[in-house]
Structure formats: C-alpha cells, structure tokens
Amino acid sequence: MNRQRVAWLFLAPALIVLGLFFLLPVIVALALSLTDYDIYALANIHNLRFVALSNYWLLLQRPLFWSALGHTVYFVAIGVPLSMGTSLGAAMLLNSPLAKMKPFFRTALFAPVVTTVVAMAVIWRYLFNTKYGMANYVLGHFGVHPVDWLGDPHWAMPTIILFAVWKNFGYNMIIFLAGLQAIPIDLYEAARIDGASAWQQFRHITLPMLGPTLLMVSILTVSGYFQLFAEPYVMTEGGPLQSTTSVLYLMYEEGFKWWNLGSASAVAFLLFVIMFAVTALMLRLSKRGEGADA
Amino acid sequence: MSPRMAKALINGLLIGGAVIALFPLLWMLSVSFMQPGEASSLPPPLLPAHATLGNYRELFVHAGMGTYLLNSLLVSTGITVLSLTFNLMAGYAFAKLHFAGRERLFQGLIGALVIPAQVAMLPLFLLLKYIGLVDSYAGVIVPGMATVFGIFLVRQYARGIPDELMEAARIDGAGEWRIFLQIVMPLLKPIMVTLAIFSFLAAWNDFMWPLIVLTGQEHYTLPIGLASLAREHSQDSELMMAGSVVTVLPVLVLFLAMQRYYLEGLLLGSVKG
Numbered sequence: 384m385n386r387q388r389v390a391w392l393f394l395a396p397a398l399i400v401l402g403l404f405f406l407l408p409v410i411v412a413l414a415l416s417l418t419d420y421d422i423y424a425l426a427n428i429h430n431l432r433f434v435a436l437s438n439y440w441l442l443l444q445r446p447l448f449w450s451a452l453g454h455t456v457y458f459v460a461i462g463v464p465l466s467m468g469t470s471l472g473a474a475m476l477l478n479s480p481l482a483k484m485k486p487f488f489r490t491a492l493f494a495p496v497v498t499t500v501v502a503m504a505v506i507w508r509y510l511f512n513t514k515y516g517m518a519n520y521v522l523g524h525f526g527v528h529p530v531d532w533l534g535d536p537h538w539a540m541p542t543i544i545l546f547a548v549w550k551n552f553g554y555n556m557i558i559f560l561a562g563l564q565a566i567p568i569d570l571y572e573a574a575r576i577d578g579a580s581a582w583q584q585f586r587h588i589t590l591p592m593l594g595p596t597l598l599m600v601s602i603l604t605v606s607g608y609f610q611l612f613a614e615p616y617v618m619t620e621g622g623p624l625q626s627t628t629s630v631l632y633l634m635y636e637e638g639f640k641w642w643n644l645g646s647a648s649a650v651a652f653l654l655f656v657i658m659f660a661v662t663a664l665m666l667r668l669s670k671r672g673e674g675a676d677a
Numbered sequence: 678m679s680p681r682m683a684k685a686l687i688n689g690l691l692i693g694g695a696v697i698a699l700f701p702l703l704w705m706l707s708v709s710f711m712q713p714g715e716a717s718s719l720p721p722p723l724l725p726a727h728a729t730l731g732n733y734r735e736l737f738v739h740a741g742m743g744t745y746l747l748n749s750l751l752v753s754t755g756i757t758v759l760s761l762t763f764n765l766m767a768g769y770a771f772a773k774l775h776f777a778g779r780e781r782l783f784q785g786l787i788g789a790l791v792i793p794a795q796v797a798m799l800p801l802f803l804l805l806k807y808i809g810l811v812d813s814y815a816g817v818i819v820p821g822m823a824t825v826f827g828i829f830l831v832r833q834y835a836r837g838i839p840d841e842l843m844e845a846a847r848i849d850g851a852g853e854w855r856i857f858l859q860i861v862m863p864l865l866k867p868i869m870v871t872l873a874i875f876s877f878l879a880a881w882n883d884f885m886w887p888l889i890v891l892t893g894q895e896h897y898t899l900p901i902g903l904a905s906l907a908r909e910h911s912q913d914s915e916l917m918m919a920g921s922v923v924t925v926l927p928v929l930v931l932f933l934a935m936q937r938y939y940l941e942g943l944l945l946g947s948v949k950g
Contacts, residue, residue: 389853392776397767404820406789408797408804415800473936476691482829483691490936491695494702497932497939499882501900503922505907509708509914515717517704543776549697557940558947600949608794613884617904631795631885638799639889651796659791 416648425642440647444464448650450625452657456538458629459608462544466595469548470555475589477556478563489560493553500550504617507546508533510573533619536626543614543627552606555600561590562596600671602662609658630654688888702925707854708920709733716914732762732919734918740916741894749927752887752898753812753880756821760876761869763823767863769832771803772837773852783832816890817898821880823929827872830946834868835861874935881928899924 416438423430442448472592473492477485479557495503510517511532520531532542544566566589574584611629615621621628621636628636686893704723708716709732711725720772736742770776771783801820802811810816846856862869884900897905905922910916932939 386774387776390770390776390779393766393774393857395772397763397828400763400819400823401786401789401825404793404801404822405797406805408800409792411800412796417849419832441836473694476687476694480688481680481687483688488691488695490933493699493931493940494932495698497878497882497927497928498702499883499900499903499906499928500922501907502705502822502924503701505903505917505921506705508907508911509716509917510701510748512702515721517721519719533699549701553698554943561944569911580759584895602949606791606793610795612795613900616884617907620908634795634799635885638918639802644799648796651793655796658793667926676874 384509390540392496395499406422406528412648412651415645416652418645420643420645420648425644433670434645438646439653442649444646447628447633448630448653449630450610453629454627455609455611455629455631456612457540458544458547459605461541462547463604465544467555467601468598469552471593473552473556474559474563477560478557489557492556495550497552498550500613501549501634503612505548507542508618518600534623538621539627541617541620543611546614546618548607551604555604557597558600562593566592570613598665602665605661606658606664609654609661623643624651682753691896702929705918705921705925708915711915711923713913713915719914732916733923735916736919736923740906740920741897741902742899742920744895745897746923748814748896748902749881749899752817753877755814757873757876758882759818759822760824760827761873764827764872765831765862765865765869766857767823768828769835769857769865771828771832772835773840773843773861780876786828790825798886798889805890811890811894812894812896817887817896820886821876821883824876826946828871830863830875831868832946835865838864849922867938868907868942868945870935870946871938874939875942875946877931878928878939894949 417433417435419423419432419434419438421552475491476482477492482488498666511519513519513529513531513534518532519527523529531540532538568602570588570592571584574588577638579587610631612635614636615627615629615632619627621632631654634647634650635655637643637650679833695886700923707724710728712720712727712729712731715722715725771779805811805816842860842864843856846860851859854899880924881898882900883898884904887898887901888904891901894905903917903924906920907917
C-alpha cells in the first residue's frame with residue numbers, strides 16, 4: 384500500500400525547508416564555531432583552519448563577552464518579572480466582574496504587541512529624548528531633573544526594559560486572562576464566605592490554579608528576552624559605552640560587521656547553552672516547588 | 678474597600694493602562710502631520726498647529742518608502758502563502774496520515790524549538806551566499822517557508838477531524854490529494870485564517886534576518902528601511918514618525934479587522950500539546 388508514501392509526500396516540502404534552512408545550518412554552526420572562519424576564509428576557503436575550542440576559550444577571556452552576557456542577564460532578570468507582573472495585573476483587571484468595556488480595554492492593551500519593534504523603538508527614542516521628550520517633560524512637573532534616558536549608561540538599559548515591558552505585556556496578558564477565566568468562581572465564593580481577604584484569595588487560589596500556565600509563560604518569556612537585539616540596535620546601537628550590547632548584538636557585530644563567523648558562531652552556541660541551562664533549571668525548580676507543596 | 682471604590686479603582690487603572698498603551702501610537706500619528714522641527718519644542722506639542730502631509734510626501738518621493746512598502750508586501754505575502762501551504766500539508770500528515778516514526782519525528786520537531794533561530798543565521802547566510810540568494814526577496818522568504826509552530830497549530834486543529842470522513846471518501850475511490858483539497862482543506866479554514874494572519878504579521882515585523890540577508894537598499898523591507906533612515910535622520914522626528922506610521926499601520930489595521938482569529942491562534946499555540 385502506498386499510504387506511507389503519500390504521507391511522506393505531504394511532509395516533504397516542510398521537512399526539506401526545515402532541514403535545509405534550519406537543521407543543517409545549526410549543525411554547520413557548531414562546526415563553524417570550531418574554525419577560524421573570517422573575512423579571509425570568506426574570500427578563499429583554503430584560509431580556513433580548524434581551531435578546536437579556541438574560539439570559546441578566547442571568548443571566555445574577553446571582557447566584552449562577559450559584559451554583553453551581563454547586560455542580557457540584567458535585561459532578563461528585571462524584564463521578565465516586570466513583564467509578567469504587568470501581564471498578570473492587567474489580566475486580573477480585565478477579568479474582574481467590575482470592569483467595564485472589556486473588549487475595548489483588551490484590544491487597547493494588546494495593540495503594542497502587534498506593532499513593529501523598530502517603529503516603536505523609533506517612537507520611544509523621541510519620547511525619551513533628554514531635551515524635548517514627553518517623559519522628561521511630564522516628570523519635570525513632579526520636580527524631577529531631566530534624565531538622559533538613552534545617553535546615560537546607567538539609564539539606557541532600564542529604558543529598554545521599560546520599552547520591552549510596554550511592547551510585550553499584552554501577549555502574556557491574553558494567556559493569563561484565559562487561565563483566570565478557567566478558574567471556577569465557586570472557589571472564590573467559598574473563600575469569601577470563609578473570610579479570606581483579596582490577597583489571601585490571590586495567594587491561595589489564583590496563583591496555584593495558574594501554576595502550570597505561569598511556568599510555561601515564564602519559560603517562553605525568558606527565552607524570548609534572552610534574544611534581545613532589535614531594541615538596542617535601533618534605540619542605542621549597543622551604547623552608550625556598550626551598556627546595552629546584548630549577546631545577540633555581539634554576535635551580529637562579530638559576524639556581520641567584522642566577518643568573524645567562527646567566533647560569532649561560538650557566541651551563538653554559548654547563548655543557546657545558557658538559555659537551555661536556565662530553562663532546565665526553571666523546570667527543575669518548579670518540580671521541586673510542587674513536591675514541597677504536596 | 679466598598680464595592681463602589683473598587684469599581685472606580687479597577688476602571689481607573691484600566692483607563693490609565695490603555696492611555697499608556699495607546700499614547701505612543703497616537704503621538705506618532707499626530708507628530709507625523711507636524712511641520713519639520715515642530716515637535717522639537719517645549720512644551721512638547723500634542724497636536725500639529727498646521728497639519729501637513731509633507732513628511733509622507735518626502736518619505737515616498739525622496740526616501741524610497743514606496744519601494745520598502747512594496748518589498749514588505751511582497752515578502753510577507755510570499756512567506757504567508759508558501760508557509761501556509763507547506764505547514765498545512767505537514768500538519769495534516771502528522772494529524773491524520775499513518776507512517777512509521779510519526780510520533781518520534783513530531784517530538785523531534787517540537788524539541789528543535791529550544792534552539793534559537795539565530796544559531797542558524799550565520800551558516801544560513803553562507804549557504805544563501807553560495808546559492809546566490811543573498812540580497813534578494815527569495816533570501817528573506819526561503820527560510821520562512823515552513824515553521825514548527827505552524828505545523829504544530831495545524832496538527833492540533835486537524836486532529837479534531839473525524840477519520841470516518843476520509844475513510845468514506847477513500848472507499849468511494851477518492852485519491853489522497855483530492856481528499857486533502859476537497860474534504861480536509863474546507864474544514865481547516867478557521868486555522869488557515871489564524872495561521873495566515875500570524876505568518877503575515879511575523880514576516881512583516883521581522884527584523885534580524887532581513888537585516889542580515891538584505892545588503893542593498895533596493896530590497897529593504899519597511900523595518901530595515903526605517904532603521905536605516907533612523908540612523909541617517911535621527912533629528913527629523915516628524916519624518917521618522919511618518920515612517921513609523923507607514924510601517925505599523927498595515928499590520929495594526931489587519932489585526933483590528935481579524936482580532937478574533939489572531940487571539941484564538943495565540944491561545945491555541947500556547948497550549949502544551
């Protein structure tokens with residue numbers, strides 16, 4: 384019977400695309416990271432040499448790699464909790480029986496998600512302009528001195544985090560909203576009769592019932608935030624003083640500005656390994672947390 | 678807290694949130710109609726004193742925005758049509774056709790999701806350079822022609838189709854392609870719409886890969902064109918806001934028109950399967 388063959392024919396186009404343009408490049412990237420592929424090898428492949436782990440070794444000794452990793456971890460560690468907290472807060476507001484015009488608010492809060500990062504980053508650059516920006520103008524009314532948001536190494540990353548939260552919180556908000564709507568109302572009714580406060584209801588009903596959703600959302604958000612690139616590219620070009628150079632920004636510059644493709648591949652793989660380790664750690668901790676609760 | 682106060686607080690917070698979410702978008706629209714230099718004054722003006730379309734004219738006549746817009750439309754449509762076709766076929770096969778190693782292959786694909794796409798980008802660039810696709814529309818489209826997410830979404834949806842429908846058609850002598858085109862595809866229409874919107878928005882907003890593979894201006898998509906303009910014209914806020922409007926408006930309108938399908942897809946995709 385040719386049923387098997389038919390199935391493979393249906394699969395073929397997608398599998399060929401994914402194999403040729405994703406899987407194969409990933410394997411080649413691993414090989415590339417073990418070579419000194421640079422602009423000379425790009426011109427003539429005979430200049431290529433196998434260097435084993437020396438790209439990785441050199442990277443681990445470069446202060447720029449560690450600072451890029453530090454900036455990325457900073458972005459993830461502050462950005463993810465802030466982003467998820469905002470999403471959860473907004474979802475709870477939308478889920479409240481007291482809220483009016485829910486469809487309008489849901490659409491309004493979600494709108495930034497579908498917009499283009501580059502265009503929004505351009506807007507934020509002007510809103511956070513030191514001299515004429517709306518942010519400093521509004522803060523000035525409260526007696527705050529003008530902040531050089533994107534020009535001060537201490538403020539550039541917080542500004543980018545703020546931007547990322549604004550741009551992304553709507554996505555998780557929709558997922559949380561669906562999770563909240565699935566919690567039976569009876570649970571809250573019973574808790575209220577027992578005299579539980581709003582905070583106790585949140586702590587002992589909402590959070591546990593959202594547990595699996597929270598875990599999935601946090602893992603997806605963490606991996607997304609590790610891939611920081613377009614925001615610093617447009618808003619700060621990695622500066623000032625490289626304070627917003629992320630790991631991917633480093634990979635881009637290393638690979639496509641200096642054409643050190645071997646070393647850039649090593650950066651990409653290190654990022655992948657770090658992301659994998661963090662995700663695995665989160666899964667493990669959540670399992671242990673479940674064990675403690677039971 | 679009294680119920681009345683709670684109600685005021687909740688709706689007040691929602692209004693505040695909506696203002697923060699929408700303000701940058703409305704401000705962008707307003708400034709895009711201002712005279713050059715008008716936005717760089719204190720206090721920052723909220724509305725144009727004399728609205729003008731001059732910035733848009735400047736963008737399309739001198740800055741090549743029309744080309745970028747067409748490029749974006751072309752590339753996004755290409756990716757949407759091709760990936761929809763390939764993802765539908767593969768998702769259907771994973772859901773309804775039987776072949777050796779089906780579950781294991783699917784698990785493998787899902788497992789590949791942990792690898793960030795950027796890992797593949799450097800060799801992909803070399804590969805496309807080798808076959809001559811760097812700095813072409815095809816270079817942007819080709820890697821996006823199939824996605825694990827799309828296959829996953831179609832598979833989830835197609836699993837709900839009763840096997841009896843296909844079996845009955847097979848007994849009647851219909852071939853597998855006819856079954857797919859005439860019986861399965863009509864039933865998959867809702868997920869096709871969802872996936873099409875998702876693919877189009879993702880392709881339209883994509884930045885890093887087009888930035889890498891498009892080396893010459895004539896093939897730039899809107900985000901790349903806008904980023905390059907922003908580096909040249911960083912002082913011309915009015916011009917840049919008009920550029921942002923042109924970049925964002927098409928996807929924003931598409932989302933508003935098809936919101937229900939988009940949000941459904943978002944939830945379907947986030948359910949662990």
